[in-house]
Amino acid sequence: MKSCLAAGVVSVALLSTSxxxxxxxxxxxxxxxxxxxxxxxxxEGSTDTLRYSWDDPDGAGGQPPSIDTIMLAANTVYSAEIxxxxxxxxPAEDLxxxxxxxxxxxxxxxxTSIADLALVAADQDVNGxxxxxxxxxxxGAAATGTIGMDLSHxxxxxxxxxxxxxxxxxxxxxxxxxxx
Amino acid sequence: xxxxxxxxxxxxxxxxVVMVDPHLHGVVLDHSTHRPLQGAxxxxxGTRLGAITDAGGEFHVHDLRGDSVTLEVSMVGFTTxxxxxxxxxxxxxxxxxxxxxxxxxxxxxxxxxxxxxSSTAAMPSQPTTVLSMEELDAxxxxxxxxxxxNVTGVAVMRTGPSIAKxxxxxxxxxxxxxxxxxxxxxxxxxxxxxxxxxxPFLPARVTIVKGASGVRLGPNAMGGxxxxxxxxxTTLTSGWRGEASSNLFSNALHGAVGGWLERTRLFDEDVxxxxxxxxxxAGDASTPDEVLGNTGFSAWSGAAQLTAGDQxxxxxxxxxxxATTLGIYAGSHLGNxxxxxxxxxxxxxxxxxxxxxxxxxxxxxxxxxxxxxQGHATLAxxxxxxxxxxxxxxxxxxxxxxxxxxxxxxxxxxxxARDSIARLQRSLxxxxxxxxxxxxxxxxxxxxxxxxxxxxxxxxxxLRQVNDxxxxxxxxxxxxxxxAGAWLYENYVAEDWSVNAGLRYDRRWLEALQQQKxxxxxxxxxxxxxxxxxxxxxQGNLGLAWRPPAVNELYSNDVHHGVARFEIGDSLLQAERSxxxxxxxxxxxxxxxxxxxxYGTWFSNYIFSVPDPDHxxxxxxxxxxxxxxxxxxxxxSGVDLSATVSVTSEVSIYGKGALVRGWDQVRAEPLFMMPAxxxxxxxxxxLDDVLGMxxxxxxxxVVGVRHQDQFVPGQDYVDPPPGYTLVDVAAGGIxxxxxxxxxxxxxxxxxxxxxYRDYLSRYRYFADDPGRDIMIRFTVPFGDPP
Numbered sequence: 007m008k009s010c011l012a013a014g015v016v017s018v019a020l021l022s023t024s025x026x027x028x029x030x031x032x033x034x035x036x037x038x039x040x041x042x043x044x045x046x047x048x049x050e051g052s053t054d055t056l057r058y059s060w061d062d063p064d065g066a067g068g069q070p071p072s073i074d075t076i077m078l079a080a081n082t083v084y085s086a087e088i089x090x091x092x093x094x095x096x097p098a099e100d101l102x103x104x105x106x107x108x109x110x111x112x113x114x115x116x117x118t119s120i121a122d123l124a125l126v127a128a129d130q131d132v133n134g135x136x137x138x139x140x141x142x143x144x145x146g147a148a149a150t151g152t153i154g155m156d157l158s159h160x161x162x163x164x165x166x167x168x169x170x171x172x173x174x175x176x177x178x179x180x181x182x183x184x185x186x
Numbered sequence: 187x188x189x190x191x192x193x194x195x196x197x198x199x200x201x202x203v204v205m206v207d208p209h210l211h212g213v214v215l216d217h218s219t220h221r222p223l224q225g226a227x228x229x230x231x232g233t234r235l236g237a238i239t240d241a242g243g244e245f246h247v248h249d250l251r252g253d254s255v256t257l258e259v260s261m262v263g264f265t266t267x268x269x270x271x272x273x274x275x276x277x278x279x280x281x282x283x284x285x286x287x288x289x290x291x292x293x294x295x296x297x298x299x300x301x302x303x304s305s306t307a308a309m310p311s312q313p314t315t316v317l318s319m320e321e322l323d324a325x326x327x328x329x330x331x332x333x334x335x336n337v338t339g340v341a342v343m344r345t346g347p348s349i350a351k352x353x354x355x356x357x358x359x360x361x362x363x364x365x366x367x368x369x370x371x372x373x374x375x376x377x378x379x380x381x382x383x384x385x386p387f388l389p390a391r392v393t394i395v396k397g398a399s400g401v402r403l404g405p406n407a408m409g410g411x412x413x414x415x416x417x418x419x420t421t422l423t424s425g426w427r428g429e430a431s432s433n434l435f436s437n438a439l440h441g442a443v444g445g446w447l448e449r450t451r452l453f454d455e456d457v458x459x460x461x462x463x464x465x466x467x468a469g470d471a472s473t474p475d476e477v478l479g480n481t482g483f484s485a486w487s488g489a490a491q492l493t494a495g496d497q498x499x500x501x502x503x504x505x506x507x508x509a510t511t512l513g514i515y516a517g518s519h520l521g522n523x524x525x526x527x528x529x530x531x532x533x534x535x536x537x538x539x540x541x542x543x544x545x546x547x548x549x550x551x552x553x554x555x556x557x558x559x560q561g562h563a564t565l566a567x568x569x570x571x572x573x574x575x576x577x578x579x580x581x582x583x584x585x586x587x588x589x590x591x592x593x594x595x596x597x598x599x600x601x602x603a604r605d606s607i608a609r610l611q612r613s614l615x616x617x618x619x620x621x622x623x624x625x626x627x628x629x630x631x632x633x634x635x636x637x638x639x640x641x642x643x644x645x646x647x648x649l650r651q652v653n654d655x656x657x658x659x660x661x662x663x664x665x666x667x668x669x670a671g672a673w674l675y676e677n678y679v680a681e682d683w684s685v686n687a688g689l690r691y692d693r694r695w696l697e698a699l700q701q702q703k704x705x706x707x708x709x710x711x712x713x714x715x716x717x718x719x720x721x722x723x724x725q726g727n728l729g730l731a732w733r734p735p736a737v738n739e740l741y742s743n744d745v746h747h748g749v750a751r752f753e754i755g756d757s758l759l760q761a762e763r764s765x766x767x768x769x770x771x772x773x774x775x776x777x778x779x780x781x782x783x784x785y786g787t788w789f790s791n792y793i794f795s796v797p798d799p800d801h802x803x804x805x806x807x808x809x810x811x812x813x814x815x816x817x818x819x820x821x822x823s824g825v826d827l828s829a830t831v832s833v834t835s836e837v838s839i840y841g842k843g844a845l846v847r848g849w850d851q852v853r854a855e856p857l858f859m860m861p862a863x864x865x866x867x868x869x870x871x872x873l874d875d876v877l878g879m880x881x882x883x884x885x886x887x888v889v890g891v892r893h894q895d896q897f898v899p900g901q902d903y904v905d906p907p908p909g910y911t912l913v914d915v916a917a918g919g920i921x922x923x924x925x926x927x928x929x930x931x932x933x934x935x936x937x938x939x940x941x942y943r944d945y946l947s948r949y950r951y952f953a954d955d956p957g958r959d960i961m962i963r964f965t966v967p968f969g970d971p972p
Contacts, residue, residue: 062804062805065805172521173520174519178809
């Protein structure tokens with residue numbers, strides 16, 4: 007570490023950097039990673055709970071995610087809930103409540119390739135705009151396709167209008183779906 | 187019948203009694219050997235006049251005006267010399283006059299070029315541009331790279347107003363070497379949004395070498411080299427002086443101050459020192475239509491230089507620190523590829539931003555510290571030993587705009603809420619990626635002269651580099667790199683031609699992710715320069731160069747948010763190698779100067795990233811296009827052209843153009859991100875004395891940039907933007923205030939406030955380039971005259 011000595015002697019005032027070759031810490035930070043989205047469905051008039059997961063425990067890249075196929079009955083109304091989990095912690099952390107608590111800065115947008123399937127948000131933020139963490143699915147005739155959801159994050163509640171997705175998508179996933 | 191103007195002039199001039207002599211004749215000698223120097227560039231400051239010395243070291247400059255002119259004499263390998271020379275009469279002669287050419291009745295100043303060889307990268311026959319401090323003064327912009335943009339064949343890749351990366355002949359980043367104070371700057375060159383960490387205010391001289399410079403600089407110098415050398419600090423004369431400068435820019439309400447102070451012959455010993463400091467702050471830049479949110483930046487820099495000894499034995503110590511905080515355009519940080527597509531379709535930001543100096547996330551915080559020691563010793567007559575040692579540390583932190591969910595831990599709700607706030611605050615202060623790169627370099631070389639006409643150098647160099655990363659973004663790993671190289675080159679100078687040749691071998695060891703890799707390569711060059719007539723010079727070079735794959739090309743494995751891509755490295759990449767050829771013709775007649783360079787570089791194992799549409803990366807944030815680093819055979823060729831015609835002694839018109847073509851020979855398609863064809867046409871009016879000001883000038887130019895039509899449809903998110911035309915205006919000069927020569931300048935870039943997008947701007951997908959920018963510059967010298 008001769009250079010450190012020289013650096014110190016030559017220009018003490020100018021060189022503020024320490025001569026360490028390793029940076030401050032290797033802690034991976036305070037971020038809570040989303041690894042798993044679970045859709046929990048209950049058909050109207052039923053007590054059976056259906057759970058379908060989109061799971062990518064090793065994060066982006068690496069192993070591809072494991073994705074369940076959502077199985078729905080034809081001509082049925084479901085009430086559904088989306089649970090957002092961090093599987094990298096033991097036990098898994100449920101991040102759903104933080105999204106709901108910041109509901110005025112988030113919104114789920116749904117899309118499906120099945121013509122005869124409706125997905126409608128069943129909850130509201132403090133401004134009366136949909137969040138979409140809870141929703142209602144209404145199926146029609148038998149079909150096969152996909153169900154997708156995008157969670158938009160808004161920098162401020164003013165940017166959310168209930169219809170326009172933001173440029174900052176926190177979550178964007180697709181499930182295969184079968185209605186029969 | 188037409189008589190050539192020059193002939194007429196020389197007929198007139200051959201009368202010794204004609205004292206109104208617009209013709210200057212001189213000779214440039216090597217101070218240590220007193221041998222004439224061939225190929226030195228002589229320029230008349232404040233004008234576009236100039237000449238190159240012939241085999242006898244002689245030069246002629248025609249069409250001079252005024253009682254005296256300031257000449258600047260520069261040559262690769264020598265310290266640039268500036269001196270004021272009378273054009274008539276004997277008054278105020280600041281240099282020795284040697285009556286060597288009395289037959290013409292012209293005073294011949296002996297321009298003594300001190301034998302301080304500089305750390306330049308060029309072989310004598312390579313196309314080279316030197317930007318003096320005055321030129322840097324006049325072209326200085328927000329970033330260091332702005333001053334390089336006027337050099338023909340150099341383009342600049344921008345990430346907003348604060349990050350600019352030079353590109354020479356279509357090559358940038360890890361295909362160029364930038365040296366500061368003789369030490370190759372080692373930052374995170376692989377990133378398109380990582381600019382060189384150099385203060386634009388540095389009292390320095392910048393040399394741009396176009397073409398492979400591997401023999402002098404080792405691996406990576408494939409496209410060329412940029413060397414930033416501190417102004418030489420003399421130990422011959424005693425005195426103190428300094429300069430204070432200020433730059434103000436209207437677009438981002440950007441203000442900068444800088445200054446330097448030097449004391450030569452401290453305590454009457456062979457010791458001189460100089461210190462430099464500068465600071466700048468810029469708010470959000472604006473396009474003609476809107477504010478680019480979060481594009482402000484701030485920076486400060488300090489440097490100190492100590493030179494001791496003389497020509498025969500001396501040491502120079504240079505230390506600098508550069509620190510900056512850069513805002514990254516808020517609209518460029520997107521969640522996934524679908525967001526980017528939406529932003530492109532909308533064509534403008536989703537939010538209207540208000541101007542502010544505040545810098546939020548995403549942002550970069552960068553510090554670069556350099557310590558350079560350079561020593562020289564004369565071992566024997568005509569043999570010099572030069573040693574250099576460099577230590578540098580590049581500390582880069584990148585902060586993301588918004589963080590994934592954060593929730594508090596704990597059983598009690600209050601405790602949980604407190605924990606959540608604490609975590610949020612820690613999270614905002616924790617970079618998504620921190621890279622600490624420490625590099626040690628050392629070199630020793632012996633410069634020698636064999637007989638009367640061969641000069642050369644032989645040397646060895648070594649490098650040790652450690653990268654330490656932290657954070658959750660994985661674009662480069664921790665690594666340890668070691669390097670060693672040895673070289674030899676010689677230059678033979680004959681009457682009106684010279685040839686040079688050089689060879690270098692380098693080896694690099696890389697240890698990362700439990701893998702050990704060794705790369706090796708040979709750099710070589712052969713060049714020649716011929717003075718066909720006194721007006722016409724032809725020079726050409728052949729060069730071999732190589733580079734080891736960059737660590738991101740080997741190991742990247744993450745979403746590159748700025749480009750919304752998932753980039754996957756390939757740890758089996760081979761070293762990239764190139765063979766380049768260039769030919770430069772320079773014709774410098776009395777009132778016409780034309781320089782044309784044609785070049786071609788053929789690559790084997792050219793490394794680039796290519797989309798893998800069959801394997802998109804599915805993440806919980808959506809689908810990202812996957813890009814993989816691959817290798818191919820490629821070719822980059824082009825033409826640089828510049829011409830100046832003096833219409834009268836005050837007015838000249840000039841043109842500078844550059845064409846670059848990159849071609850992937852395996853896939854038979856154009857290479858990505860090659861600069862679009864560019865032509866600048868302008869007129870320069872130079873007035874010696876007007877309204878009490880000296881060396882005044884007005885320069886009006888129009889730059890036209892063609893649509894980049896060389897692209898692969900569908901490869902990028904959006905096709906290259908249309909071409910554009912901008913008008914730039916500049917004026918400046920010297921005001922005398924009680925014998926202090928205050929240099930001033932006003933430059934208006936994009937005078938007509940045209941909306942445009944440059945193909946090399948990384949914000950081209952979603953925002954226009956900045957609109958009109960009025961820059962005001964002042965430099966006040968003080969202390970003893972130079």
